[in-house]
Amino acid sequence: MIAWFGDPSHWQGSAGIPARLLEHGVICLWSMALAITIALPLGVWLGHVRRLGMTVTSVGNLGRAIPTFALLILLASWEPIGVSDLAAIIALAVFAIPPILTNSYVGIREVDARATDAARGMGMTGRQVLQQVELPLSVPVIAAGVRTATVQVVATATLAALVGGGGLGRFVVDGFGRQDPTLMFAGVLLIAITCIAVEGAAAALQRVITPRALRPPTPSLLPRHRPAPSVLWKTTAALDTPPPR
Amino acid sequence: MITLDSVTKVYPDGTTAVQDLSLTIPAGDVAVLVGPSGCGKTTTMRMINRLVDPTSGRVIVAGRDTATVDPVQLRRSIGYVIQQVGLFGHQTVRRNVATVPILLGWRADRIRRRVDDLLDLVGLPPETYGDRYPHQLSGGQRQRVGVARALAIDPPILLMDEPFGAVDPIERARLQQEMRQLLIDGDTTVVLVTHDIDEAVRLGDRIAVMGPTGHLEQFASPLEVLGRPATPFVADFVGSDRLVRLLGVTAIDVRRLQPLHPDDGSAPQLPMAATLREVLAAILSSDSGRVRIGDAGVLTMAGVRETVQAAIAGA
Numbered sequence: 001m002i003a004w005f006g007d008p009s010h011w012q013g014s015a016g017i018p019a020r021l022l023e024h025g026v027i028c029l030w031s032m033a034l035a036i037t038i039a040l041p042l043g044v045w046l047g048h049v050r051r052l053g054m055t056v057t058s059v060g061n062l063g064r065a066i067p068t069f070a071l072l073i074l075l076a077s078w079e080p081i082g083v084s085d086l087a088a089i090i091a092l093a094v095f096a097i098p099p100i101l102t103n104s105y106v107g108i109r110e111v112d113a114r115a116t117d118a119a120r121g122m123g124m125t126g127r128q129v130l131q132q133v134e135l136p137l138s139v140p141v142i143a144a145g146v147r148t149a150t151v152q153v154v155a156t157a158t159l160a161a162l163v164g165g166g167g168l169g170r171f172v173v174d175g176f177g178r179q180d181p182t183l184m185f186a187g188v189l190l191i192a193i194t195c196i197a198v199e200g201a202a203a204a205l206q207r208v209i210t211p212r213a214l215r216p217p218t219p220s221l222l223p224r225h226r227p228a229p230s231v232l233w234k235t236t237a238a239l240d241t242p243p244p245r
Numbered sequence: 246m247i248t249l250d251s252v253t254k255v256y257p258d259g260t261t262a263v264q265d266l267s268l269t270i271p272a273g274d275v276a277v278l279v280g281p282s283g284c285g286k287t288t289t290m291r292m293i294n295r296l297v298d299p300t301s302g303r304v305i306v307a308g309r310d311t312a313t314v315d316p317v318q319l320r321r322s323i324g325y326v327i328q329q330v331g332l333f334g335h336q337t338v339r340r341n342v343a344t345v346p347i348l349l350g351w352r353a354d355r356i357r358r359r360v361d362d363l364l365d366l367v368g369l370p371p372e373t374y375g376d377r378y379p380h381q382l383s384g385g386q387r388q389r390v391g392v393a394r395a396l397a398i399d400p401p402i403l404l405m406d407e408p409f410g411a412v413d414p415i416e417r418a419r420l421q422q423e424m425r426q427l428l429i430d431g432d433t434t435v436v437l438v439t440h441d442i443d444e445a446v447r448l449g450d451r452i453a454v455m456g457p458t459g460h461l462e463q464f465a466s467p468l469e470v471l472g473r474p475a476t477p478f479v480a481d482f483v484g485s486d487r488l489v490r491l492l493g494v495t496a497i498d499v500r501r502l503q504p505l506h507p508d509d510g511s512a513p514q515l516p517m518a519a520t521l522r523e524v525l526a527a528i529l530s531s532d533s534g535r536v537r538i539g540d541a542g543v544l545t546m547a548g549v550r551e552t553v554q555a556a557i558a559g560a
Contacts, residue, residue, distance in 0.1 A: 118331030121296055121404075122345050122394075123321030136335045211335035213378035 004186050015170070017190065023166030024194065027085055027157050031092035032150055039097045040142070043104025047138075048130050056105045063098030068156055071095075076163035088160030088167075095156060096149035103145025107138030136211050143206040147199075154198045158191055168194065246272045247293060247402065247434060252302035254288050254459070262288040263459040265302070270451070272401075275428055275435040277449035279442055280482070285459030286438045290404050293436060294323045306402065321345055324395035324433075328407035330387050332379040332394075338364070339375040342394045349398065363393040368423070385416035392424070405437040409444065421447050442483055446471065446494050454479045467494050472557030488553060492522040498552045502542030503535075512537045521549055 004010060011017050046052050068091055075087040111134045119133045161169030171187025174180075207215060247270040254263040263285040270276040278286040291297040292304050295316040304311045311319055332341050339360050346356045361371040367389040379387055388408060395403055408424075409417045425448060428435055439445055445452045446467040453464045456478050463475035471491040474480035483490065497517060513527040514537040524544050527536040535543045 112331065112334070114327060114329055114331030115333055116331075117296070118325065118327055118391075119333070119344075121294060121320055121325035121327070123317050123319075123348055124344075125317050128348070133333055137333070213335050213337075213380065 001182055001185060001189075004182050020166060020168050020170055021190075021194070023085075023170075024154070024157055024160075024168045027088055027092065027160050027165065027167055028150070028153050030085075031089045031153055031157070032096060032146075034089065034093035035096035035100055035149060035153075036146065038093075039100035040104050040146075043101045044108055044130070044135070044142075047105045047108025048126070048134060050109060053105070053109070056101060060098040060102035063094065063101075066094060068092070068095045069159060069162075072159055072163055085160060085165040087163050088157065088165045091159075092153050092157060096153050099145045099149045099152070100142075101145075103148075104138075104142050107141030107145070108134050110141070111137045137214070139210050140206070140214055143209060147202040147206055150202050151195060151199050155191065155195050246270065246305075246307065247276075247436065248303075248305040249289070249292070250303040250305065252289070252292060252299045252304060254285070254292065254297060255300045261459055263292070263299075266455075266459070266461045267302075268453055268461060268464050270434060270436065272434050273432045274450040275437065275448055276451050276453060277445040278436065278438045278453045278455060279440065279445040280455035280462075281457060282440060284455040284457055286440075286453075286455050287406055288459070289455070290406060290436055290438050293402070294320045294325060294404060296320075321348060321398075322400055322402070324397075324400040324403035326391045326395045326403070326405040326408045328410045330379075330391035330411075332387055332390055334379050337376050337378060338369070338382070338390050339371065341379070341390055342397055344394060345397045359397065360393075363396060364390075366396075366427070367393045369393070383416075385412045385420060388412055388420060392427075399433075401432070401434060403433050403435045405435065407439055408437065410439075417444075424448060443490060443493075446490055454482060467491075468556055472553075489522075491553060491556070492525055492549070493520055495521045495553060495556050497521065497524065497538055497544065498555065499541060501548040501552045501555075502538060502544060503548065504542055505537070505540070506535070506543065508533065509535060509537055509543055512543065514539070517541060521552060525549055 009016075013019065043056065046056055071094060072087055072091040075090055108130075115133055115137065116129055119129045124132065157167050158169035158172060160167045161173040168187060168191050171190065172184050175182070175184030175187055249266055249268050252263060252266045253261070255261050266285075266289060268276075278289055280286050288297055292299050293306065293311070295304075295311055295314075298312070306314075306319070306323075333344075339357075342360045342363055343356050346359060351359075361375070364371040364375060369386060369389055374382070374386070374390075379390070382390065388411065392408065395405070409420050412420065421444060428448075437445075437448060449467055451464060452467055452470045454462045454470060456462045456476075462482075463470055463479045465475070468491065470479065471483055471487045471494075474483055474487070480487070497519060512533055512535045513531050515523055515527055517539050519538070524536055524538075525546075528534055528544070528546055528549065535545055537543055
């Protein structure tokens with residue numbers, strides 16, 4: 001395994017790690033761009049006008065129920081799309097839409113009604129209420145949706161290799177085809193590392209775009225409220241003591 | 246001046262919130278809409294800045310039928326404070342207060358000066374509180390920010406919906422007192438909604454008592470509402486202790502004073518500006534049952550009763 005990663009030839013050319021990583025990234029970027037373009041404005045707008053809540057929730061649940069793998073095969077076997085990265089991009093976008101749509105809708109919808117009422121009452125237009133009050137206050141929820149979708153897409157983009165696309169999934173699929181466990185495992189490891197890195201980056205980005213006052217306090221390594229030892233001991237003692245007859 | 250002319254509001258689900266309501270609030274007055282929950286007092290207030298449009302009837306503000314005015318422009322000229330304030334949690338205190346001036350496109354330095362003046366006015370020194378966020382303030386402080394925000398452009402009309410509902414009784418009394426000081430000689434017309442008759446009596450120049458079906462039961466001075474309730478509903482709403490409530494808003498009448506007696510040196514003493522409520526409290530704790538009002542004379546229980554009855558008769 002270490003030898004595989006140490007081999008310079010695996011870091012070069014169109015089948016090398018950097019090239020596959022780039023392919024993976026491009027597939028993810030396109031599918032996320034597609035999903036955000038569709039789901040974010042739609043969710044935000046529906047939340048603002050407070051309409052079709054049931055529909056949004058249903059679409060969200062339905063979307064989660066669509067098997068991405070089946071959709072991928074279906075798209076790849078359809079003539080105009082065929083076996084390509086495009087099939088993967090569309091399938092992944094469909095996969096990414098539900099969390100973005102639901103969170104955008106809920107995020108806007110759940111903004112404190114008193115804040116929006118005050119905003120309207122002070123003479124903000126609907127657009128100003130959305131831009132100055134609803135959107136900033138819902139950044140944490142909307143960003144969480146996008147972040148969830150991103151990590152899921154990065155992990156699932158592995159499937160692109162099954163329909164002839166590129167990406168890190170190639171190592172796994174090729175390893176499987178050649179009965180080469182080292183190659184397969186190296187691929188899995190790369191995907192896992194990529195996902196963790198993306199998750200970390202997404203979390204950092206989410207923090208940066210969240211208005212200062214709405215940011216959660218910096219997590220401390222030590223738990224803030226440690227139960228007093230005596231309390232712990234009492235609890236344990238109480239459990240040990242048989243109930244009185 | 247605000248005039249509601251036969252205003253009715255029926256919601257799409259068939260609920261009649263306000264029924265054929267007519268009243269005129271003179272400029273500079275504090276009018277309090279009071280009544281049990283669900284009586285349509287908030288709906289009535291929201292029809293003034295067109296957050297709710299009446300089903301029938303007219304609302305006239307500053308001589309113009311509001312139905313003919315752009316609601317956004319109308320609202321920018323009317324201050325608005327709601328229960329639990331609705332401050333914008335992502336913005337600092339300064340930015341919250343600056344909301345309407347920014348909407349109106351004031352210059353930055355003018356906004357800054359105005360906002361700092363307002364924060365001083367509501368007792369929140371800007372250098373301490375200006376850059377805080379709403380979640381860093383107490384309930385009473387948030388309420389003060391809400392009032393400052395509503396007063397930002399010194400609007401001719403101020404609408405307040407249960408503005409002191411979310412704070413503890415001590416803080417509420419203090420805010421009411423400050424609000425009174427702020428409004429007493431101002432030329433701002435205020436419409437305040439509350440379910441608390443004591444708050445209405447304390448703050449209102451006139452009180453509109455609304456009944457359960459969105460019907461206006463009485464619109465009169467606090468003295469009149471407490472002293473001579475117009476309907477059984479009002480009498481019930483202001484309570485059997487209405488005359489006790491009245492003590493808090495009745496001034497001392499010199500004509501009811503008795504001359505000072507040599508023994509009155511040890512009697513409790515109150516200034517002429519005291520209310521009858523304070524006088525009564527002092528009488529109850531006085532051995533002689535007599536209270537000195539400065540050097541002008543003495544009030545006894547009989548004097549208090551006569552003052553109240555004369556006030557009701559004259560109302």
